[in-house]
Amino acid sequence: MLSTKQVSWLKGAVFVLALAPLLRMVYLTVTGQLVDPLEFITRGTGDWTLYFLCMVLAVTPLRKLSGWNWLIKLRRMLGLYVFFYSFLHFMTFLWFDHFFDVQEMLKDVLKRPFITVGFIAFVLLIPLAVTSTNGMIKRLGGKRWQWLHRLVYVIAPLAILHFWWMKAGKHNFTQPIIFGSVLGALLLARLYWWVATRRNMA
Structure with a gap:
């Protein structure tokens, strides 16, 4: 069992490490080491969104299997x-494809299905981020907060x-299959x- 001080140090380390992908993207872009910086940044930020989504959903299974309850603090x-x-x-x-032209961006969202589902997933993430504070948990109440944050089960698919539709044009399904x-x-582990739990309560 980790002490409170150890957990605080661990959270600080994770916070810094989680910024490393962004710093790498910025460095490679600024130093001109990329052939296509826009594609690299677009792909990189999308990939790391999925990596962190996997980490979030892995917390509960890992905690239950290992008994490491401190994982919940991350x-x-x-x-x-x-x-x-x-x-x-x-x-x-929005910036590089549409130069902050929101109207044109929305037209693109409606026109291309893979952008449509990606945009919906992003919009659904907003209330989860906004309600991530202790104050918002108290305002909503524990049960309503939990129900709201189950949107992650919609966001993940x-x-x-x-990602699948984006890769379909290149006929490269390896990464989408792995992430999926x-x-x-x-998700199946959490459902199990x-x-x-429901059966034990019955």
Whole structure:
């Protein structure tokens, strides 16, 4: 069992490490080491959104299997990094593809299905990020807060579908299959424990 001080140090380390992908993208872009910086940043921010989403959904299964209850203290920060990288992913699309022309951006969202589902997933992440504070949990009440944050079970499939359709044009499904398999296994694990808990309560 980790002490409070150890958990605080761990959270600080995770916070810094979670920024490393962004710092790498910025460094490679500024130093001119990329052939196509826009594609690299778009792909990178999207990939890291999925990585952090996997981490968030892995917290509960790992905690139950290992007994490491301190993992729960990392989940909120990891969830905020899901939103952070998805926000950067969206801003790359809005800025470089549409130069902040919101009307044109929305037309593109409605026209291309893979952008539509990605945009929906991003919008659904916003209330989760906004309600991530202790104050918002108290305002909403524990049960309503939990129900709201179950939107992650909608967001995860939408994110995979967005990634799948994006890769469909290049006929490269390796990454979407890997991400989909990992997220699917994590969601099934959480469903299994939820059903088991309900049966024990009956």
